[in-house]
Amino acid sequence: MRLTSTLALFLPLLLAGCFNLGDRREPIPYEAFPGRGEADRKTLVIVLPGRADNVEVMREFGVAQAIQAGWPEVDVWLTSATLAYYTDGGLPERVRERFIEPARAQGYERLILMGASMGGMGSLVVDEAHPGVFEHLVLMAPYLGRKRVMREVESAGGIRRWQPGPKPELVDRSNFDRELLWRQVANYAADPALRQRVWLAYGEEDRLAATVPLIAPALEPAQILPRPGGHKWVVWNAAATEIFARLRAQALSTAG
Numbered sequence: 001m002r003l004t005s006t007l008a009l010f011l012p013l014l015l016a017g018c019f020n021l022g023d024r025r026e027p028i029p030y031e032a033f034p035g036r037g038e039a040d041r042k043t044l045v046i047v048l049p050g051r052a053d054n055v056e057v058m059r060e061f062g063v064a065q066a067i068q069a070g071w072p073e074v075d076v077w078l079t080s081a082t083l084a085y086y087t088d089g090g091l092p093e094r095v096r097e098r099f100i101e102p103a104r105a106q107g108y109e110r111l112i113l114m115g116a117s118m119g120g121m122g123s124l125v126v127d128e129a130h131p132g133v134f135e136h137l138v139l140m141a142p143y144l145g146r147k148r149v150m151r152e153v154e155s156a157g158g159i160r161r162w163q164p165g166p167k168p169e170l171v172d173r174s175n176f177d178r179e180l181l182w183r184q185v186a187n188y189a190a191d192p193a194l195r196q197r198v199w200l201a202y203g204e205e206d207r208l209a210a211t212v213p214l215i216a217p218a219l220e221p222a223q224i225l226p227r228p229g230g231h232k233w234v235v236w237n238a239a240a241t242e243i244f245a246r247l248r249a250q251a252l253s254t255a256g
Contacts, residue, residue: 022054022082024090028098029080031055033064035073043074043110043251044103045244046095048119048126051143054080058233066237067114070244075108081122089171091122092129100133112247116140116236117208121181128184134197138243140236141202144185144211145177153182159189159218189218196220201239203229 022028045067049058055078058064064076077099085091103111113134115123120142127137144150156162164183171179188195198219202209204226216224225242229235 022080022084024084024088024094028085028094029055030077030099031059033068033076033078035071035075036068042108043071043112044108045071045074045076045112045114046099046103047076047078048081048113048115048122049079050117050119051083053116053119053233054082061233061237063233063237063240066240067244070241070246071248073248074112074244081119083118086118086122092126095126096130100130110135110251112136112138114138114140114240115142116233117143117231121145124184125180128180136197136199136247138199138240139201140239141206141208141231142200142211143208144181144215149178149182150211150214153214159186159214162186185215185218196223199223199225199243201225201227201236201243203227203231203235205230206235207231 047058047063047067049055058078064078067076068074079099081091081095085094100111111134113123113126113136115121115138117140120139121144123137123139124142124144127134153159153162159182162182164178164186167183168175168179188198195218200212200215200219200223202212202225205228208231212224212226225239227235227239
């Protein structure tokens with residue numbers, strides 16, 4: 001599939017409101033937070049922000065600290081992958097050049113991608129473009145596009161029955177959410193190995209929580225974490241600490 005520049009028209013309409021735009025002429029800014037103690041230099045968590053967020057906002061809310069409260073040894077890169085880096089369809093290649101390739105060059109063996117809201121959408125898009133790169137995907141109340149596609153999934157009897165049809169040659173304004181978001185969720189539903197990689201957290205009062213009943217059948221129930229509250233980092237941080245504590249336990253069990 002080819003991703004066309006018509007996304008420049010599509011995304012700003014869907015993501016209208018307060019956001020940090022950024023400058024896609026520049027490499028995606030980021031800030032590194034090394035793990036504590038005997039740091040696990042094999043594991044790196046890359047975080048994609050929501051539409052109103054960037055590195056500075058996530059630093060203020062203690063996102064890296066919340067992750068490391070669950071897995072103290074991991075390194076965390078908070079990124080300013082803001083809206084500008086999406087609008088020409090170039091986010092996956094920017095993430096590859098800016099983060100994936102440098103991380104591999106630095107010796108990281110385990111990459112984990114976490115995204116909140118718009119960043120959750122971005123995580124799905126990046127995972128679709130770079131299959132097998134990320135050992136885990138952590139989605140915090142991901143934005144999943146238009147209600148029209150959601151109604152289609154619901155009318156089909158859910159994500160396990162929904163048939164997206166053949167892949168089109170082009171991905172554009174008319175089919176972006178169907179092809180890069182819901183088709184990817186359907187892939188998780190169809191493949192146990194894929195869905196075991198994916199974690200979902202959301203606030204029970206979150207404005208995007210209505211998508212959860214449609215996503216949930218595609219994921220492992222134990223890896224879905226509802227929490228009290230709304231569409232806020234304080235909710236996602238609490239879930240992140242628990243998720244990364246579980247991932248740390250899994251990693252230690254596997255290493256042992």
